[in-house]
Amino acid sequence: MLSKSKYTRGINCQKSLWLYVHKNEERLVSEALQAVMSQGTSVGELACEYFPGGRMAVLEDYPFMESAERTQDFIEQGVQTIYEATFIFDDTLVAVDILHKKDGKWSLYEVKSTNSVKPQHIKDVAVQYYVLKGCGLDLEDAFLMHLNRDYVRRGKLDIKQLFLPESVFAQIVPLQQDIALNLGMLREMLDNDEPIIPMGGQCSSPYACDFQAYCSRLVPAVEQEIKVLSSLPEVKEAEVKAFVKKVQYPLHHLDFETIMPAVPMFNESRPYQAIPFQYSLHCQETEGGEIAHYAYLAESNSAIDPRISLIEQMIEQTKNAITIFMYSPYERTMINQMRRDFPVYAEELQFIVDRLVDLIVPFRKKYYKTETMEGKSSIKKVLPAICPDLSYSDLEIGDGMTASNSFLELYSCDNEEIITTTRENLLMYCHLDTLAMVKVFEVLQRV
Ligand code: SF4
Numbered sequence: 345m346l347s348k349s350k351y352t353r354g355i356n357c358q359k360s361l362w363l364y365v366h367k368n369e370e371r372l373v374s375e376a377l378q379a380v381m382s383q384g385t386s387v388g389e390l391a392c393e394y395f396p397g398g399r400m401a402v403l404e405d406y407p408f409m410e411s412a413e414r415t416q417d418f419i420e421q422g423v424q425t426i427y428e429a430t431f432i433f434d435d436t437l438v439a440v441d442i443l444h445k446k447d448g449k450w451s452l453y454e455v456k457s458t459n460s461v462k463p464q465h466i467k468d469v470a471v472q473y474y475v476l477k478g479c480g481l482d483l484e485d486a487f488l489m490h491l492n493r494d495y496v497r498r499g500k501l502d503i504k505q506l507f508l509p510e511s512v513f514a515q516i517v518p519l520q521q522d523i524a525l526n527l528g529m530l531r532e533m534l535d536n537d538e539p540i541i542p543m544g545g546q547c548s549s550p551y552a553c554d555f556q557a558y559c560s561r562l563v564p565a566v567e568q569e570i571k572v573l574s575s576l577p578e579v580k581e582a583e584v585k586a587f588v589k590k591v592q593y594p595l596h597h598l599d600f601e602t603i604m605p606a607v608p609m610f611n612e613s614r615p616y617q618a619i620p621f622q623y624s625l626h627c628q629e630t631e632g633g634e635i636a637h638y639a640y641l642a643e644s645n646s647a648i649d650p651r652i653s654l655i656e657q658m659i660e661q662t663k664n665a666i667t668i669f670m671y672s673p674y675e676r677t678m679i680n681q682m683r684r685d686f687p688v689y690a691e692e693l694q695f696i697v698d699r700l701v702d703l704i705v706p707f708r709k710k711y712y713k714t715e716t717m718e719g720k721s722s723i724k725k726v727l728p729a730i731c732p733d734l735s736y737s738d739l740e741i742g743d744g745m746t747a748s749n750s751f752l753e754l755y756s757c758d759n760e761e762i763i764t765t766t767r768e769n770l771l772m773y774c775h776l777d778t779l780a781m782v783k784v785f786e787v788l789q790r791v
Contacts, residue, residue, distance in 0.1 A: 346527060348438045351471045352464065354530040356550070359541040363555045365534055370558040377552060379749045380457075383606045387457035388441060390607060391489055393503045395444050395453075398425030408437055415443075419481075433478030436527060440472055442489070449484035452476065453509060457606045459493040459615060461510055464550040470516040474523040486513050491615035497608035506607065506615070573715040575729055583711040584791045591701065591785075593633075596665040597626040598658075598700075599777040600678050601747045601770065609755075610649040612685040620678050621650040621751055624774035625661055626782050631789075635782060639771055644754035644763070655682055659692045668696060669703045669781055671723050676700050703781055706788060723780050731783040734776065740765075741773040 346354075354361030363370055373381075392398065401415040402408075411430035418426050429443035429452075442453040454469050456462075465488050473486055487509040495505045533539060543560070547553045602618040613619060621642040628635045640657050642650030662668055670676060676697060683693040706712050707721035716729040724743075727734055736742040741750055750766050757763055 345432070346436045346530060348436075348468060348471045348475075351436065351527065351530065352468050354533070355467055355526060356464070357541060357546045357553065358530065358533050359539045359559070360546075360553050360555055361530060362534060362538055363558065366538070367558070371554045372557045373554050374552070375749060376745055377554065379752065384457045387491070387606050388455045390501075390503065391453070391455040391507055392427050392442065394489070394507050394509075395425040395442055398427050398442070398444075399423050400427045401430050402428040402439060408432070408439075411439070412437075431475050431479045431481070433475040434524065434527060435531075436471070436475055438472045438475045440476070450481060451485040451487060452483060453487045453489045455489045455507075458490050460490060461488045461512060462550060466512055466515045467519070469512050470519040471523055473516050474520055477520075485511055486516055488512050491606060493615055495608070496612060496614055498611055501607070573718070575714050575716045575732075577712055577714050577730070579791055580711040581791055583709070584706055584788055587706050587711065588785075588788050588791070591669075592666040593631055594627060594629045594665050595631075595667045595669065595785075596628075596662055597624075597669045597703075597778040597781040597785075598662070598675055599624050599671065599774060599781070600675055601744060601751070601774055602678065603748050603752050605752065609646055610651070612649075617681070618678060619649075619651060620654055620682070622747075622770060622774050623654060623658060624771075624778040625658075626778040627661070627665065628782075629664075637775065637778075639775065641767060641771060641774075644751060644757075646755055651682055651686070655686060655689050655693065658696070659689065662696055662699075665699060667701050668699045669785065670700050671703050671777075671781055673702060676702075703785060712788065712791070723777065723784070726784060727780045730787045731780070734780055734783060736773075736776060739773055739776065740769040747773055 350361055350364065353364060399418050401418065402411045403414075406414075408430060409432075411428070412432050415426060415429045415431065418429075424445045426443045427441070429440040431438055431440070440452045441455040444451055444453060452469070452472055454465065454472065456465055458465075469486050469488060473483060476483055489507050489509045492506060492508040495502070543556075547556055547559065553559075600620040601622040602620050604616050604618050605613075606615055608614055608617065610619065623640045625638040625640075626635055627638065638657075638661050640654050642648070642654065679693050679697050679700075683690045683697075686693075704721050704723075707717070707726050712730075713719075714729045717725045720726075724736065727736075741747050747770055751770060754763055754766055757766075
């Protein structure tokens with residue numbers, strides 16, 4: 345039997361659906377995708393509070409036929425709100441996140457943990473409408489219920505403000521004529537051999553496909569000329585020297601790590617707002633002098649906003665700096681957001697912003713480049729090109745996304761050993777980010 349998730353998967357890439365059904369063992373769900381999926385589940389559960397007092401059609405380990413029967417029973421009993429309302433039509437199963445009856449008329453609500461309606465959501469709701477209509481349920485409207493990007497948490501979560509239901513009825517009705525055809529085409533495809541479909545844009549958009557590892561293995565190794573990239577720098581000496589000359593000591597190097605919870609965890613934060621929970625700071629009083637290192641890493645306690653202690657410690661530890669290096673504008677954006685959200689610190693945070701200098705500039709403007717940087721200027725490309733002794737590859741946490749997901753996981757972890765190890769790994773990762781900046785600047789100073 346097909347389902348709405350199989351349908352949307354198959355519409356995006358038939359091979360992905362074929363593999364999902366016939367070679368599921370090849371599926372590789374990355375930690376990042378797992379984190380997105382679990383955020384989606386908690387958002388879905390929270391959205392039920394938008395229509396409180398409903399009945400749940402799907403019980404744990406409940407067979408879908410029974411869920412569909414239970415849904416029909418609820419409808420006949422006059423239940424006004426049904427969560428996971430299950431319907432089967434044309435050998436296709438859908439579970440509607442929320443089915444709600446108002447003034448005698450039904451509407452369906454599909455919950456998404458995004459900040460807006462995306463094109464792929466429309467196909468998802470369209471197939472639900474097709475099945476419900478086929479089952480004889482007359483829908484008055486169909487909504488995509490996403491997070492409200494403008495909602496600012498102040499105190500207890502305000503569910504009515506957190507979610508924004510947007511009608512997509514006008515967009516799904518014209519798609520109905522194609523759905524029966526698409527379902528037939530997908531069924532036929534599943535009865536045949538694995539389709540031959542080359543990798544392309546569909547592998548990463550709208551989602552990163554979980555069969556990429558499998559499909560990449562099948563790409564024939566093309567005999568290609570292996571070009572040896574040079575690590576010899578091409579340097580615009582005058583521009584580099586002018587950049588270096590403007591830097592005044594004491595010099596600090598600052599880097600944040602952030603989490604982006606879908607549902608705001610703290611007051612004065614919005615859905616998916618980046619919340620700094622960690623920083624690393626390398627400080628040098630004089631050129632060629634000793635380098636000190638400081639770090640901040642918040643407790644993973646959802647009752648405490650990590651930003652407050654971070655702001656206070658950062659203000660104290662940067663007060664003597666004349667130049668504060670960041671790498672890319674991210675730190676500036678984060679500090680400006682904290683200025684907005686915590687006006688009591690606005691002046692001191694502005695003082696930090698005024699001293700920020702972006703160390704990426706000489707690389708972005710190609711004052712200093714090597715072939716091994718491959719035209720990129722991110723620290724992950726620049727560092728191995730000019731400081732090959734320093735590397736992220738030996739670290740347990742080697743990128744910002746993993747750092748973010750690891751810290752988020754600590755909020756629901758009570759295993760002391762895991763907590764200690766994860767915190768050590770986070771500290772090592774962020775430390776390397778600012779140490780990399782120190783080393784990169786030393787290379788520029790030697791030009
Ligand atoms: S990796 Fe690409 S080609 Fe392979 S199944 Fe997924 S979407 Fe299709």
